[in-house]
Amino acid sequence: MKKIILIFLLFTAFANIFAQDYAPGDNEYLFTPTAYTMPKGNSYFTDYELFLLNYTYAVTDRTHLGVFIPFPITTDLLKLLSFGVKQNYLKTDWIQSAVYASYTFDTAQLIFGNSLSIGKPSNGANLSAGITKFFKDSNAFGFLVSFGYRFDPSKNTSLITEISQIFVEDNGPDVITTFPGGLISVAFRIRSTHLSWDLGAFRSLDMQDAGIIAFPVLKVSYYFF
Numbered sequence: 001m002k003k004i005i006l007i008f009l010l011f012t013a014f015a016n017i018f019a020q021d022y023a024p025g026d027n028e029y030l031f032t033p034t035a036y037t038m039p040k041g042n043s044y045f046t047d048y049e050l051f052l053l054n055y056t057y058a059v060t061d062r063t064h065l066g067v068f069i070p071f072p073i074t075t076d077l078l079k080l081l082s083f084g085v086k087q088n089y090l091k092t093d094w095i096q097s098a099v100y101a102s103y104t105f106d107t108a109q110l111i112f113g114n115s116l117s118i119g120k121p122s123n124g125a126n127l128s129a130g131i132t133k134f135f136k137d138s139n140a141f142g143f144l145v146s147f148g149y150r151f152d153p154s155k156n157t158s159l160i161t162e163i164s165q166i167f168v169e170d171n172g173p174d175v176i177t178t179f180p181g182g183l184i185s186v187a188f189r190i191r192s193t194h195l196s197w198d199l200g201a202f203r204s205l206d207m208q209d210a211g212i213i214a215f216p217v218l219k220v221s222y223y224f225f
Contacts, residue, residue: 025196034128036121037063037098043055047220054068067083069081081105085102094118146163146165147162148162183202198221201215
């Protein structure tokens, strides 16, 4: 169970590091970021499972600045405050690309990556790849790659699937171990003018307990404009 929770936290961190016809939730899938950005001056607030909180503001039509924190159940959790940025640098009718980064001061963890979104937000694919490095009490260096697809059956609904893998080098330059492993997730998204609800589930690709099918995820975003 501890391993599954760690998987969830890691992928959520990658997800939250955070102008086209933007709809609530277009900035990311269930976990991983897309290249899409909000119009200047708009913002969103996202809550994962009432536990992980993210607020992101669009400084320009292509630049997001965000803050990410677990719900402050204890004062120790306040130390996990992270700041993130996403910068869209390529925007065409069918391809968009953006770099993203986040930094957690307590653990001195840096995440840096790129998202490539192909197609339209309502019917398209997303490839995200990033690295993470811990600069405090660890020499761990990791690489994340994630591929996802979204299809909208109607104006206000989406079907989303993602598959991701983390590779971590932590035992010297010649040893690469896979930890915590791969993740597959699916979600059904419901949208209104300001709200986006993701009803999803995720499962570790290397889960050994055959009795566990998947773990549920509820994600809610409110779009301010």
